[in-house]
């Protein structure tokens with residue numbers, strides 16, 4: 001692979017050529033403090049919210065991109081030579097640099113001018129700061145006198161206001177250095193907590209102090225960008241490092257923190273320089289500031305905090321293990337897919353190289369989907385997120401499309417949003433058997449009290465009140481596909497996918513309610529579900545696939561009669577996931593995906609892409625063809641294609657799609673985005689930049705691929721009664737191994753496929769004893785050995801709900 005490769009154990013992605021076609025980033029976070037860092041040291045930092053709690057700037061639409069960041073400059077005081085410990089911002093001698101992205105840390109190594117360096121960036125598990133620990137080693141054979149400078153550019157509070165109102169905003173910055181603490185402190189005396197750009201001047205200050213400190217005595221410092229960078233210069237050649245830092249505080253202007261220390265190294269000697277950037281709440285600032293700035297001055301404390309970060313990730317990732325014959329797939333299934341899923345869960349799609357953290361809060365449907373990946377290893381985190389989702393719901397079942405968690409959010413008329421709540425709840429309860437969640441009381445957004453069960457029933461009422469002429473969900477302002485936003489027209493339109501989705505979610509809800517024998521009028525819900533399923537079957541089959549929607553005046557969308565957008569992916573995969581009864585149609589629908597949508601990069605979201613604007617459909621038709629929702633290989637729904645093929649028992653096809661979608665399979669100069677995580681989409685063959693990926697990291701793809709890989713390909717999935725074993729694999733696999741922690745037991749599973757089948761379980765032995773069926777009841781033991789032999793089943797299948 002150009003530019004880099006995985007380490008032998010798969011736990012690091014090592015970038016050997018830092019001149020990557022786009023910034024290849026990593027996330028450093030403990031779920032409260034967040035930092036992004038690229039292979040060239042670029043990235044932003046925020047506390048809790050990238051909108052309201054922004055610590056540092058990351059310039060939008062900048063040329064060059066990926067600035068500023070977490071920079072450490074080194075200057076040789078004898079020769080005057082200057083470089084940085086990441087290739088950027090100084091940008092000299094790229095081959096001297098090498099960067100490793102690991103789980104929760106990034107390490108930048110270099111050897112420049114006879115100084116070998118390694119900087120480790122991470123966020124401790126229990127402390128809201130980022131640490132940059134640099135170790136410098138003198139490889140030159142002569143004594144070296146170095147000035148080492150750490151540099152950040154502050155935003156201090158509301159990131160959007162900082163951007164659009166900088167001319168006024170800069171008058172509220174306060175930055176000063178405290179000599180006895182060897183630390184610089186920065187805040188803003190004015191803070192906006194609204195989510196939008198606003199003229200409303202709130203009468204309050206940012207509730208935090210940012211601090212920046214280092215473990216050696218500061219010899220000089222700088223607080224103002226105008227003085228550090230100087231006119232007609234950039235981070236590449238800051239004037240302050242040529243002429244000396246002024247060591248002056250500032251109460252206005254573009255606030256920065258630059259701390260310089262001296263390092264003298266004998267030949268062969270190493271020395272460390274440890275920077276910390278973090279936040280302290282103002283409410284307890286005087287008491288907390290000294291312990292905060294002093295905490296990580298000792299390298300042993302840093303190493304133990306890093307050890308904790310590594311342990312936490314191993315614990316999280318250790319809940320699932322895949323040992324398939326496909327070694328590339330294993331690296332992703334074991335590490336990088338669950339890693340990305342957790343990052344997406346923590347970040348909530350709001351901050352990346354593509355998302356600037358200024359425009360949107362957490363998406364309701366996105367959050368519900370992110371949750372399903374996390375239940376496996378962090379049920380408490382998932383439960384908290386389910387309750388957070390409950391709080392974003394009105395008692396009539398409507399939910400905020402986007403929310404900020406502080407009562408702010410936005411209502412839209414998407415027909416699908418509320419029903420995703422069912423997915424999050426059922427997945428959590430299947431994993432944990434915490435049926436008590438249904439009785440947990442959480443207020444609705446309008447203040448009415450209600451249990452989680454009440455919320456679920458509110459969702460059903462929302463669905464029941466949102467049906468159009470064919471008895472399918474009124475499209476409103478979109479469904480899962482946000483860009484089918486004007487299909488509704490005057491009469492609301494109808495979403496065929498929405499109909500399937502409602503059926504699938506009601507199936508899930510009924511399965512839960514029937515298991516606990518409680519809650520709501522199950523017969524009524526069943527009847528509602530059956531009516532929806534009948535409407536889909538009666539009105540939406542287009543001959544070889546299912547329609548996508550009815551537009552205004554019942555115009556068909558996603559039909560062979562259309563010129564563009566004849567076939568859409570989601571109504572084929574979800575017909576299967578919804579468990580529609582006509583198997584012949586389901587097989588044909590998925591075959592149509594294969595015939596009309598599949599490409600060397602994966603299946604497209606729809607085809608042919610729209611090449612004419614149709615205001616009666618919406619944004620999708622305004623988008624360039626082959627990108628985003630207009631016909632790209634949108635990776636998130638591709639996961640549902642894998643799932644659907646598994647549900648049909650076609651393991652070869654399912655795995656072929658899964659494998660195609662794995663990042664890193666396309667030439668990096670074409671793919672552009674990171675080869676170790678999923679992107680939101682890959683440009684399809686309808687555009688000249690075919691193969692180019694965009695919007696990496698923050699996509700629901702990882703959460704779904706994680707679940708689909710384990711639940712449906714390896715086929716080890718939770719159900720209310722226990723763990724189901726039901727692999728659907730390529731015939732060529734003679735077997736595989738898997739591990740899955742479920743309700744406290746680690747299941748060590750070995751699957752044999754002596755007859756080369758794609759699906760079907762012939763027999764199961766648990767700790768040596770034969771089992772009837774393929775359902776492992778909760779074991780209670782710490783570990784449990786399971787031997788599965790595939791073949792024609794001895795027992796009929798259990799019929800649980802996908």
Ligand code: GLC
Nearest residue numbers: 363365366480481482483629
């Ligand atoms: C984006 C949104 C997601 C939506 C998808 C398709 O990924 O975050 O909510 O479903 O686009 O429009």
